[in-house]
Amino acid sequence: MTRLTSGLQREILRLGRDIVLNSLVASPMIPPQIRWRALRTLGLPVERAFVQARCFFGGRDVHIGRGTFVNYDCFFDAAATISIGRNVRIGMRCVVVTGTHSIGSSEQRAGDELAQPVRIGDGAWIGANVTILPGVVIGPGAVVAAGAVVTGAVAADELVAGVPARAVRSLNP
Incomplete structure (x- = not known):
């Protein structure tokens, strides 16, 4: 009974x-100029940033640095920590995924849930x-060029593009 009650309580809190x-x-x-304050009031560690409307936050463990701009319709699942540095630009409809599954048996290939953090460094630009x-x-x-799917590390001052994202060239610091 206690397990059911605590599970129900978690679902009500999530809802x-x-x-x-x-x-x-x-x-x-x-207004986007004050949305960061509302996010901060709700427990997200957000500094003074510009977050557009219709962004989805799957949890409170999304850190957004000062001067960052997050465009419309972005999705942050937050199964693990998402750290976004200062002065980052994130284009519209970006998806940051921290949750996944191990590969299970043929009866159900989506096995145990796993989560790994994502970190975006200061000054990065993530295209639409x-x-x-x-x-x-x-x-x-x-x-990161528009439409890319980033599956591995991206070096500082590097331009990546494609599916999966690959290094295109180094950029001047």
């Missing part, structure tokens, strides 16, 4: 968080429609 965080705060009715997968570290000053 409440989603209603407030991903409906009210994510609403276009909240980029997908960043669990465990990725994007170095400071890196650029």
